[in-house]
Amino acid sequence: MELQRYESLAQAAERTGISRKTLRRRIASGQLPAFSSGRRILRVRPEDVDAMLRRSGSADRAR
Numbered sequence: 001m002e003l004q005r006y007e008s009l010a011q012a013a014e015r016t017g018i019s020r021k022t023l024r025r026r027i028a029s030g031q032l033p034a035f036s037s038g039r040r041i042l043r044v045r046p047e048d049v050d051a052m053l054r055r056s057g058s059a060d061r062a063r
Contacts, residue, residue, distance in 0.1 A: 004045065005045065005046060006035060006043035006044065006045055006046075007043065007044060007045075007046055007049075008042070008043060009023050009024065009042055009044065012044055012046070012049045015046070015049075016049060016050075016053065018049075018053075023044070023049070026052060027042070027044075031052060032044060032048060032049065032052055033045070033048050
């Protein structure tokens with residue numbers, strides 16, 4: 001069985017450059033799954049955060 005990896009919103013924000021506020025909005029809208037441990041602790045899976053990001057059309061043209 002593979003062990004799941006989780007990161008805090010602060011870690012996800014630092015890694016991706018997306019603000020914690022934006023991550024919270026994505027969680028509230030259902031676009032980003034989150035897991036809680038207690039009332040105040042939220043964790044996300046790095047692969048879920050990465051999947052939320054997508055290449056923009058301008059990035060494709062720059063290639």
